[in-house]
Amino acid sequence: MTTQYGSRYGQEYGLRSGDGVYDGAPDRRRHLLPAGLRAPFEARSLREFGYVLLSLPVALALFTYTVTMLSLGLGLLVTFLGVPVLAATLAGCRLFGVLERSRARGLLGLEVAEPEPLRTRKPGVLAWTGALLKSGSSWRALLYALLQFPWAVFSFSVVVPFWTMGWALLTYPLWFWAFPLWVGQDGIQFYGDGHHAIHLDNPFEITATALAGLLITLATPWIVRALTTVDRVLVHGLLGPSRLSARVVELESDRGVVVDTAAADLRRIERDLHDGAQARLVNLAMGLGLAKEKLAEDPQAAARMVDEAHGEVKIALQELRDLARGIHPAVLTDRGLDAALSSVASRCTVPVRVEVDLAERPAPAIEGIAYFTVSELLQNISKHSKARSASVEVWRMDDRLLIQVVDDGVGGADPSKGSGLAGLAERLDAVDGVLVVDSPAGGPTRVTAELPWRR
Structure with missing residues (x-):
């Protein structure tokens, strides 16, 4: 099954399929007469x-x-x-x-x-x-x-x-x-x-x-x-x-997708901070307050409480690092897509081969979208594919950045069923990108993403 999602500049016109009307695809039915x-x-x-x-x-x-x-x-x-x-x-x-x-x-x-x-x-x-x-x-x-x-x-x-x-x-x-x-x-x-x-x-x-x-x-x-x-x-x-009006409608739709995505990301960050690091810091402050009160009368108990608070600080710092990595990883800013994708591939549950062939770096916004696209696809591989291996390839063709993620899993990925691939396609569509999913039953699954270079 191959599914393509993405933006189209202007409007394509086609023909209705069925009843002998050409729809742009070859008619595979058998006929007695040519x-x-x-x-x-x-x-x-x-x-x-x-x-x-x-x-x-x-x-x-x-x-x-x-x-x-x-x-x-x-x-x-x-x-x-x-x-x-x-x-x-x-x-x-x-x-x-x-x-x-x-x-x-x-x-x-x-x-x-x-x-x-x-x-x-x-x-x-x-x-x-x-x-x-x-x-x-x-x-x-x-x-x-x-x-x-x-x-x-x-x-x-x-x-x-x-x-x-x-x-x-x-x-x-x-x-x-x-x-x-x-x-x-x-x-x-x-x-x-x-x-x-x-x-x-x-x-x-x-x-x-x-x-x-x-x-x-x-x-x-x-x-x-x-x-x-x-x-x-x-x-x-x-x-x-007209092509111009169709483009305006498309941009208005993409703007709505971008706004909704940004709002969803803000809600996720707020929820992670509230339920994670913030809660731990509140407990840490309460624990340190109790340790301060017991410091004079029971130094050993106070020391144990300070030791526990030290562990909570480490956990809170790790959660903040993970949250920052989810917003925009520092390795991506400092060293580019090659190092960033190698880092995210190392956390995948299956062996991943990463090959990035880029002579220069794309625009920062496109680079970030490419990183999170690969991250989302590798998470899907870890959770759903039952694959034994996977590969990530990134290269440039003219003014487009191309990403291809392949795994040898069970296949059957279908963006139309409301999976994370549908949201990923919307994100790419908002920047004139295209997502093509080729995932026949039994595998392998091949997902190709195409983004503008915009340097």
Whole structure:
């Protein structure tokens, strides 16, 4: 099982899987016919053909509305009336955009998110008008209306003749008898002038016509597929969210993850201090107070109490060191990832081979995330993997820091089940990182983390 988590700059657009619609992954199902022969009969081809047929009337209505309203609005700009007319034009294009996204989703299997909503600081018609005119997604919808119409005309003009001609010629042996009976000629006229004409009427010519129709019929779905690829690009690029807005949404989500993670870390530190070192120091202060009172009347008892307090001080110091190491280990700051990861690997319950190939150190924040990523993964190996050995490799590729942790345990790690791997993936995602988990049942488990270098 391989699972990938991480950030994606902008929005990828894909195709719905199932029912013959391509989803970006190879179709591993067995078919009796090769793809070239079954394409004319697949549901995907029929849907794409239906999309092209519907595009012409929809694009005609959208283009007519847009050009009419845009011309009216621009003509009225000399007066105040032109501004609300332009706003109404953009509003109509946005509504058509909803229809087009739904049509692309249903017939092309194209999932496109809604564009960014209008942002108005105050309620009212004027604020709504200003938001429409300043919205980039509104103007992209208008541009789609202007570009879609000529492309829809071209697609319709190519696809319909190919589709009808292919099936007509392919089925010609079934209906060629209608020509002498109803038309008064021997068959389809292949060539003719005022003196001579060639009709496709003998068995060889009828068979050749059907074969030509078969070739056209087999080629038509791929022509339709190529043409609808342009439609996909138009819908995704002009009717979906812009790359900038998608990036803003992603950063807002990452900021929330960072804030939640920081708050959780603060609560953990407060709990560790309160339940650990703080409680021991309170007991230590009480013990030293009692020892001070007994010092005059029972020196031996006071000495025993001081000795016990000395032991409590050592334990409290060790807990504070462990807590400081959990916040940011000193060895990481002083000596870098190689020494820090070797230190954390030495505390793992299984033998760990560490290999760090870095000519220079990354940004301190990235270095800290890399350290805690490996620490979390090695803790998982100690607790859950039942492994006999593990390895940690760290290297740089271009402007990315790559980490790979491998163990020979039982496998079956699944971040989707709410394990610590899911939280680790969120932390990496907050800095544009990626976490890939490959953990088939029976092992081995291979976890790869990718972080920006940011030096």
